[in-house]
Amino acid sequence: MDIVEEVEIECPQCGETFPIDVETTQPRLEFIQDCVVCCRPMTLRILCEPGAVVEVNVAAA
Numbered sequence: 345m346d347i348v349e350e351v352e353i354e355c356p357q358c359g360e361t362f363p364i365d366v367e368t369t370q371p372r373l374e375f376i377q378d379c380v381v382c383c384r385p386m387t388l389r390i391l392c393e394p395g396a397v398v399e400v401n402v403a404a405a
């Protein structure tokens with residue numbers, strides 16, 4: 345089983361989308377990610393089950 349899933353996230357600041365890799369071994373992830381386009385930080389809250397990303401929430405940090 346592939347535990348790393350790629351998901352597209354949309355920057356709340358500039359509206360661009362870009363992919364990130366998510367390790368699905370943890371049911372809940374919360375971390376700060378800098379936008380690759382505008383470099384502003386956002387808070388990601390991601391729900392996973394092993395091998396799949398269930399839900400992604402993005403908020404300006």
Ligand SMILES: [Zn+2]
Nearest residue numbers: 355358379382
């Ligand atoms: Zn951005």
